[in-house]
Amino acid sequence: MDEVATKIIDILKKHMKEPRDDIGLNTALTDLKIESLDLAMIVFDIEDSFGIEIPYNANEEAADFKTVGSVVDRVRALMSGAAAAKA
Amino acid sequence: MVVTGMGVVTPIGTTVADFWASCRAGRSGVGPLGGFPLEDLKILIAAQIKDFDHKARLKHFRRDKIIIHADRYSWFAAAAADEAIKQAGLEAPFQNPYRTACIIGSGAGGLVTFESAYRDLFILNKRATHPLTLLRIIGSSAAAHVGIEYGVKGPTFATCSACSTAAHAIGLGRDYIRAGLIDLAIVGASESVINYGTMKAWQAMHVLSPQGCFPFAKKRNGTVLGEGAGVLVLESEEHAKARGAKVLAELCGFGMTSDSKDMVNPDIDGPSEAMRLALADARVATTDIDYINAHGTATTINDRNETNAIKKVFGAHAGQLAISSTKSMHGHPLGAGGAIEAIASLKAMEENWVPPTIGLDEPDPECDLDYVPNMGREKRVTYAMSNSFAFGGLNAVLVFGPPPA
Numbered sequence: 297m298d299e300v301a302t303k304i305i306d307i308l309k310k311h312m313k314e315p316r317d318d319i320g321l322n323t324a325l326t327d328l329k330i331e332s333l334d335l336a337m338i339v340f341d342i343e344d345s346f347g348i349e350i351p352y353n354a355n356e357e358a359a360d361f362k363t364v365g366s367v368v369d370r371v372r373a374l375m376s377g378a379a380a381a382k383a
Numbered sequence: 384m385v386v387t388g389m390g391v392v393t394p395i396g397t398t399v400a401d402f403w404a405s406c407r408a409g410r411s412g413v414g415p416l417g418g419f420p421l422e423d424l425k426i427l428i429a430a431q432i433k434d435f436d437h438k439a440r441l442k443h444f445r446r447d448k449i450i451i452h453a454d455r456y457s458w459f460a461a462a463a464a465d466e467a468i469k470q471a472g473l474e475a476p477f478q479n480p481y482r483t484a485c486i487i488g489s490g491a492g493g494l495v496t497f498e499s500a501y502r503d504l505f506i507l508n509k510r511a512t513h514p515l516t517l518l519r520i521i522g523s524s525a526a527a528h529v530g531i532e533y534g535v536k537g538p539t540f541a542t543c544s545a546c547s548t549a550a551h552a553i554g555l556g557r558d559y560i561r562a563g564l565i566d567l568a569i570v571g572a573s574e575s576v577i578n579y580g581t582m583k584a585w586q587a588m589h590v591l592s593p594q595g596c597f598p599f600a601k602k603r604n605g606t607v608l609g610e611g612a613g614v615l616v617l618e619s620e621e622h623a624k625a626r627g628a629k630v631l632a633e634l635c636g637f638g639m640t641s642d643s644k645d646m647v648n649p650d651i652d653g654p655s656e657a658m659r660l661a662l663a664d665a666r667v668a669t670t671d672i673d674y675i676n677a678h679g680t681a682t683t684i685n686d687r688n689e690t691n692a693i694k695k696v697f698g699a700h701a702g703q704l705a706i707s708s709t710k711s712m713h714g715h716p717l718g719a720g721g722a723i724e725a726i727a728s729l730k731a732m733e734e735n736w737v738p739p740t741i742g743l744d745e746p747d748p749e750c751d752l753d754y755v756p757n758m759g760r761e762k763r764v765t766y767a768m769s770n771s772f773a774f775g776g777l778n779a780v781l782v783f784g785p786p787p788a
Contacts, residue, residue, distance in 0.1 A: 336514035339514075
């Protein structure tokens with residue numbers, strides 16, 4: 297796993313009542329018992345850590361946030377977008 | 384309507400036992416202001432709570448998953464409610480959740496969160512506030528947190544009436560029980576607003592003392608900001624009896640009025656009418672009252688006005704009353720005051736010992752009643768009154784009596 301994935305998993309663990317060590321890219325967020333308020337805090341932390349803004353509305357089903365891997369992919373895409381904007 | 388539980392968080396004790404031990408010892412919670420950069424502040428004292436470990440006090444909370452991330456004012460409310468509910472011998476979730484109320488007010492809600500969020504945005508140019516900012520700020524969050532933890536599904540909201548907030552919450556809970564809407568109510572208020580912006584705002588009102596909180600004293604020169612929470616468990620007599628609860632006292636009278644006159648200058652009619660209504664509601668005579676826990680803020684105008692209002696209501700009996708302002712010890716906890724002071728009144732009844740007004744070396748000649756100066760004393764207290772008179776002229780008075788025979 298690369299640095300982005302490791303960082304994201306650390307953030308997820310920080311927001312879990314009982315952090316697990318078996319979280320991988322295929323782990324579904326629903327398996328981590330992450331509720332909507334937790335998700336808002338996780339998004340906030342990810343944005344802060346990576347200097348990005350994740351378009352996310354708690355009223356909508358977010359396909360991007362189904363698994364840990366989908367979150368990592370989304371963050372990576374936003375990071376390259378941010379880098380391209382700066383270039 | 385009976386009281387079966389009480390809980391407090393104050394600068395002179397973060398449980399009822401510790402709070403009362405401090406009252407017994409005549410201890411002051413006023414000290415040097417701290418906890419944030421004081422910058423250009425001129426008033427440098429407050430009654431702050433320094434020994435409150437929210438993680439330790441609230442670690443057993445289960446249903447409310449985010450209490451640890453809440454504003455400090457919600458922590459105080461949660462800890463006070465927890466103590467009150469435990470004393471009442473109740474277990475969560477409550478048996479009849481829709482017949483239970485949770486009315487916990489706050490004068491200002493999560494003002495400390497508000498200031499830090501705005502600092503982040505306007506000074507530190509942060510891109511966003513913390514996601515829990517809104518939930519921390521709202522003035523109903525303490526009531527909601529407590530309601531979630533204990534499974535309260537009936538009327539749940541906050542009252543807001545500055546320094547009368549708690550007394551209004553307690554009175555409303557009682558009225559709901561009396562009206563038959565509910566059987567049980569968790570009532571009180573919480574406040575925690577001591578920060579740079581609050582100190583500046585109060586400083587600009589020119590009502591804070593730079594030296595200390597000395598109610599009814601000649602030397603008094605303003606109030607001292609405090610913080611804390613007080614919560615009572617109220618229930619109908621039948622409800623308490625049916626579950627074999629120990630009854631601490633009866634909440635037998637409640638009176639509320641508004642001066643409808645001035646935001647800061649109280650008049651005699653509003654407060655005296657609130658006291659008169661509370662006595663009439665309790666169906667007791669003026670001569671039945673043994674102790675008054677005064678609003679006693681140590682501002683020039685409040686203490687004189689309250690003295691005159693007491694004289695107007697009690698007549699010749701005014702001189703027989705033991706009157707004290709426990710704010711001399713715990714400072715002015717704003718919205719939470721009425722609940723903390725109701726608990727001081729209940730303890731006075733339980734132990735037949737009236738708490739002192741400390742710092743009262745020389746009384747103001749215009750404040751000439753018995754304010755129990757400096758030393759508390761033994762006195763039979765069968766009925767006690769607790770006064771709350773708020774900015775805006777909003778008055779709320781509670782009368783407590785012995786457990787029904």
